[in-house]
Amino acid sequence: LSSCSAGDNYITSNKVIICSKSFCSFCHKVKDLFNELNVPFEALELDLIDNGSELQSALLAKSGQRTVPNVYISGEHVGGASDTFSAHERGDLMKLVN
């Protein structure tokens, strides 16, 4: 199972995916936001999983983004923390979720 297809399986089978690092406050803010909105999500803690840095490189190849948090909704790349909060302010976040 290559890290790329592992990434693909995650990204298409779970509605909201947050690629994250467990110690990162920016990732924490994004998780808080989805919790406040009562939107369930899957968080992949790249610092805690065995192939974390491979997965981070696979995500770079897929989305052009190497940083965390890296948010996908229904397979669509939303972006980082600022992108996610901007999408929420525009009302787009809940649209993507629903």
Added chain:
Amino acid sequence: LSSCSAGDNYITSNKVIICSKSFCSFCHKVKDLFNELNVPFEALELDLIDNGSELQSALLAKSGQRTVPNVYISGEHVGGASDTFSAHERGDLMKLVN
């Protein structure tokens, strides 16, 4: 030179010290703030220096805080990012700097 005294030398000889990690956006926000305020600072990038994790433990012993950013002004412990921004909103940050 123990990491504790290295920390002490830094903390007392430079006016604003930010114990930081180079990849961390919360640390970045605090540096941006001091830049906007035109306040010079020293940033210790704990992930980039040789005894970084020793220094992080020494800071925990000294300030009770293990997270980054960890801000000291004139030897006084201000705290993390939220503490620093709150101090700024109260007008206390510039008082400490001056």
